Amino acid sequence: MTDMVPDRFKMRYPKLEHFQEPNVITTTADFIFSWGRSHSVFPFTYGLACCAIEMLSSGFARFDIARYGMEVFRPTPRQCDLMIVAGTVNEKMAPVLKRLYDQMSEPKWVIGMGACAISGGPFYDGYNVVNGVDKIVPVDVYIPGCPPRPEALFQGLLELQVKIQQHKFVAETPKPAAQNPKPAAVTPAPVAGEEA
Amino acid sequence: MGLEIGTNPMDMDAIAARLAADFAAELTGVRVQEPDTVVARCERAALKDVARRLKAHAEIGYETLNFVAGVDKVRHLESVYHVYSWKTNTYLELHVEVPKAKAEVDTVCDVWPAADWHEREAWDMVGIRYLGHPDLRRILLKDDFVGHPLRKDYVDSAENHPHA
Numbered sequence: 260m261t262d263m264v265p266d267r268f269k270m271r272y273p274k275l276e277h278f279q280e281p282n283v284i285t286t287t288a289d290f291i292f293s294w295g296r297s298h299s300v301f302p303f304t305y306g307l308a309c310c311a312i313e314m315l316s317s318g319f320a321r322f323d324i325a326r327y328g329m330e331v332f333r334p335t336p337r338q339c340d341l342m343i344v345a346g347t348v349n350e351k352m353a354p355v356l357k358r359l360y361d362q363m364s365e366p367k368w369v370i371g372m373g374a375c376a377i378s379g380g381p382f383y384d385g386y387n388v389v390n391g392v393d394k395i396v397p398v399d400v401y402i403p404g405c406p407p408r409p410e411a412l413f414q415g416l417l418e419l420q421v422k423i424q425q426h427k428f429v430a431e432t433p434k435p436a437a438q439n440p441k442p443a444a445v446t447p448a449p450v451a452g453e454e455a
Numbered sequence: 456m457g458l459e460i461g462t463n464p465m466d467m468d469a470i471a472a473r474l475a476a477d478f479a480a481e482l483t484g485v486r487v488q489e490p491d492t493v494v495a496r497c498e499r500a501a502l503k504d505v506a507r508r509l510k511a512h513a514e515i516g517y518e519t520l521n522f523v524a525g526v527d528k529v530r531h532l533e534s535v536y537h538v539y540s541w542k543t544n545t546y547l548e549l550h551v552e553v554p555k556a557k558a559e560v561d562t563v564c565d566v567w568p569a570a571d572w573h574e575r576e577a578w579d580m581v582g583i584r585y586l587g588h589p590d591l592r593r594i595l596l597k598d599d600f601v602g603h604p605l606r607k608d609y610v611d612s613a614e615n616h617p618h619a
Contacts, residue, residue: 350596350600350615350616350618351596351597353617353618386604387595387600387604387615389618
């Protein structure tokens, strides 16, 4: 029966090598904490564009995000630990997004949902567009699509659960900083011609 | 008022002729463009006076302002006013040419209060300065944005992308 569960979804029980780096033996505390965290994620209602429609529809009965214990969307960052950035982040919204992210309590995670949140998407290099939310906050899981279906969002949430379960209780592994090199060549904007 | 929705007591050609006669000195190129729209051009200096008289016109009376658009025509800018007449159920599209060197035109906020946010948007995007506007700030872009992005000669600058 256990063989039907893919390896990456299996709970990670503490092994001998886990006791070597931090000089504290936590036995099953890691497992308990990460299990609790990964199954009671409170997402932040942060819909910016059409991806928000998919995010909200995933909360209703047809797709039912409650199956993963994540149905408690909160409209305040102080009660949330997951920010699903669903939509285009523009330059005017960028400082607001950063402030809301800073107001969330640790530990916290960010999902970049859809092409716009990943790279700017169809609005890439626009005059008021941030080319990806990872320019502002560290992103844990990217979900491609324009917009992604609720099933894709759920797969991203399951991947996030796997990631949360890898966190250590004693010494949290620092999250990698945003490292997205800007592409060298940018498509030139068409030059306006004289009007007839 | 007895008028049913969708009725027009005046012929479109009659409206155009009436406007051309009453505003002979100010409006040029008055013509019927669509079944319910008359198009006209107006000199920049006469705009405020024309707007007042258009709104107060006895037979036609363009009481409602639907939209103010800023347009970059490459050689010059244009401020386009879409106004609507309840009396005749028709529209007027008023084009005002604005030179790029001195992109200024009088506000019509005091005639049609609805122009407030529309003129702010035209200022934000195309850079037409509306003289006498009560609160001419950017409305869509952030306050410290550099340039007016819907100008055809706009070049995106790094200042507008502090996070890149």
